[in-house]
Amino acid sequence: MKRIRLSRCGAQLLAPSPPRRPLCPFAPSLQRTITPHNHRIQSRLQSTAAGTVTEIDLDDFDVAEAVADELPTRPDSVRHRPRELLPSPEPRLAKQSAKLAALRSRLSLPPRFPLETLARTLVHPSADPDPAFNNGSLSILGANLLGYYTTEHLTCNYPRLPMTVIFAAQYAYIGPKALATIASEWGIEAAAEPGGEVDPGLLQFKRLRSGQDLPEPLKGKKAPRKWNVTTTNRILKSDEFGSQHAGHDPQALQRQPIPMEEAAQSFVQALVGSLHLHLGSPLVKRFYRDHFLSRHLEMDKLFDFRTPTRDLSKLCAREGFEAPVARLISETGRHTNHPVFVVGVYSGKDKLGEGAGSSLDEARTRAAAAAMKGWCLYRPLEVTVPSSTEGEVDPTKWKPNMIDCGEVIV
Amino acid sequence: MPLAGIRTVAKAQNGVGAFILQCRRLDFHYCDWAGSSRGMNAFIRSSLSNFAKANPQIEIRVSPRPHNHPTIVGHYINGRQVELDVRNLDKAGIREKAWFLRNTSGEKEKRTTKPVTSLNESVRGIWSPFHGARIKI
Numbered sequence: 001m002k003r004i005r006l007s008r009c010g011a012q013l014l015a016p017s018p019p020r021r022p023l024c025p026f027a028p029s030l031q032r033t034i035t036p037h038n039h040r041i042q043s044r045l046q047s048t049a050a051g052t053v054t055e056i057d058l059d060d061f062d063v064a065e066a067v068a069d070e071l072p073t074r075p076d077s078v079r080h081r082p083r084e085l086l087p088s089p090e091p092r093l094a095k096q097s098a099k100l101a102a103l104r105s106r107l108s109l110p111p112r113f114p115l116e117t118l119a120r121t122l123v124h125p126s127a128d129p130d131p132a133f134n135n136g137s138l139s140i141l142g143a144n145l146l147g148y149y150t151t152e153h154l155t156c157n158y159p160r161l162p163m164t165v166i167f168a169a170q171y172a173y174i175g176p177k178a179l180a181t182i183a184s185e186w187g188i189e190a191a192a193e194p195g196g197e198v199d200p201g202l203l204q205f206k207r208l209r210s211g212q213d214l215p216e217p218l219k220g221k222k223a224p225r226k227w228n229v230t231t232t233n234r235i236l237k238s239d240e241f242g243s244q245h246a247g248h249d250p251q252a253l254q255r256q257p258i259p260m261e262e263a264a265q266s267f268v269q270a271l272v273g274s275l276h277l278h279l280g281s282p283l284v285k286r287f288y289r290d291h292f293l294s295r296h297l298e299m300d301k302l303f304d305f306r307t308p309t310r311d312l313s314k315l316c317a318r319e320g321f322e323a324p325v326a327r328l329i330s331e332t333g334r335h336t337n338h339p340v341f342v343v344g345v346y347s348g349k350d351k352l353g354e355g356a357g358s359s360l361d362e363a364r365t366r367a368a369a370a371a372m373k374g375w376c377l378y379r380p381l382e383v384t385v386p387s388s389t390e391g392e393v394d395p396t397k398w399k400p401n402m403i404d405c406g407e408v409i410v
Numbered sequence: 411m412p413l414a415g416i417r418t419v420a421k422a423q424n425g426v427g428a429f430i431l432q433c434r435r436l437d438f439h440y441c442d443w444a445g446s447s448r449g450m451n452a453f454i455r456s457s458l459s460n461f462a463k464a465n466p467q468i469e470i471r472v473s474p475r476p477h478n479h480p481t482i483v484g485h486y487i488n489g490r491q492v493e494l495d496v497r498n499l500d501k502a503g504i505r506e507k508a509w510f511l512r513n514t515s516g517e518k519e520k521r522t523t524k525p526v527t528s529l530n531e532s533v534r535g536i537w538s539p540f541h542g543a544r545i546k547i
Binding site: 098099101102105106107108162164165166167168169171172173175177178181182184185186187201242289290291293294295296297301302303304305306307311314329330331332340342356407408409410 | 411412413414415416417418419420421422423424426427428430431434435466467468469470471487529530538539540541
């Protein structure tokens with residue numbers, strides 16, 4: 001299928017852009033023989049390297065050799081130091097690490113994903129401040145991709161989810177704790193201390209000693225208690241989890257001791273970013289679906305209502321339903337220590353929700369909360385996420401998603 | 411709508427999307443001199459490369475342990491280790507033990523009393539005395 005490349009449309013009219021170092025140093029050498037997915041790399045090939053492209057049999061082609069001539073080099077002051085004094089292992093040692101090769105096939109990554117890049121994703125800026133050798137840039141890209149895929153999944157599949165619950169669901173799928181758990185489930189081990197002599201298959205970061213304070217960028221600034229931080233403000237100003245403070249720049253953590261969770265999180269993000277650069281977005285989407293979306297999350301356990309009865313009556317008024325009425329369905333042991341009441345919330349003849357509690361009020365509140373959850377957790381049957389149409393020319397595949405008119409305003 | 415989201419972490423379901431082999435590393439220890447390592451030495455010389463090729467997810471280490479019986483140690487993703495004594499076993503026996511360590515999850519053995527273990531709620535729900543036909547006493 002022919003694709004329209006936006007970058008080619010006006011390229012000849014613009015001034016030649018300054019030579020830009022690619023985000024991943026190994027990408028161009030690999031893309032020479034493998035069909036590129038990234039349109040930027042594709043256009044670069046056509047402009048500069050068109051004459052040098054030769055047909056190479058993929059079986060004879062050794063990815064490692066191609067990578068070896070393009071490995072980044074350290075500045076002269078550092079390069080001639082003994083291996084023990086380097087901040088992180090040299091990229092050429094990645095080929096010899098059994099841990100890295102095992103990790104690559106454990107994650108079912110294809111062999112064309114180079115071990116050198118996998119080794120780079122394991123080096124946190126706190127271990128190696130050189131941006132050409134650490135995973136800072138890759139983790140920014142990966143964090144954005146993860147955020148994009150999770151947001152579109154949640155907002156398209158659950159169009160009526162309130163914003164605070166979307167924040168909580170994002171946190172459950174790709175929050176720092178979730179990513180650190182995923183890294184440990186992939187079998188990532190951390191090096192005791194980063195350095196050039198360490199196995200490149202270990203996670204390299206400067207450890208936070210017990211009793212040490214968190215570095216400044218990780219602390220963030222909390223708004224004073226009396227400030228009313230609105231949800232709108234959180235959407236605009238904070239990260240994708242609705243935290244009190246915006247995310248930090250990974251390069252700001254250079255040479256600062258950090259907790260393991262932070263390093264493991266940056267590894268997972270950097271891996272997703274480097275997969276996008278090397279293998280293209282279709283494979284990243286599959287990787288995301290297999291490793292992140294396949295995790296089990298009970299959406300109905302994320303709600304914490306404060307006044308569900310009031311919310312429900314406002315919702316019914318907005319939608320034009322009859323006002324909700326709570327009715328006792330059954331009860332037992334009213335005069336004992338452990339009474340149970342089952343209460344249903346009805347709008348006209350329709351039962352909206354049902355709840356059981358040890359007092360009439362508790363049962364009514366539970367019933368209203370169940371009714372609210374039933375409304376908010378609606379899932380449309382057919383969903384097309386925006387990223388599924390990336391690179392498609394045929395617009396008929398796109399089916400518009402349902403968009404709800406929003407939360408109930410009380 | 412005054413409402414707060416509760417922060418949790420989604421639970422892993424290994425094998426539902428991707429499958430991660432739980433065995434992370436296998437250590438093979440042998441002795442050059444002792445007779446109990448004869449089968450182990452033959453295994454390392456002839457079959458270990460095939461075993462490693464069949465299981466690229468596992469990091470394999472071979473190291474001598476002089477004047478000791480041969481062992482295989484499995485390291486698992488949950489952090490546990492399983493050590494097997496393979497003294498006097500022949501090559502086929504050692505291959506069998508290596509595959510056993512590859513296939514285990516590293517968890518402690520548990521008695522399973524229920525036929526199904528699931529994170530999902532039961533489709534039928536829990537029986538409630540307050541619904542359905544009333545029992546009159």
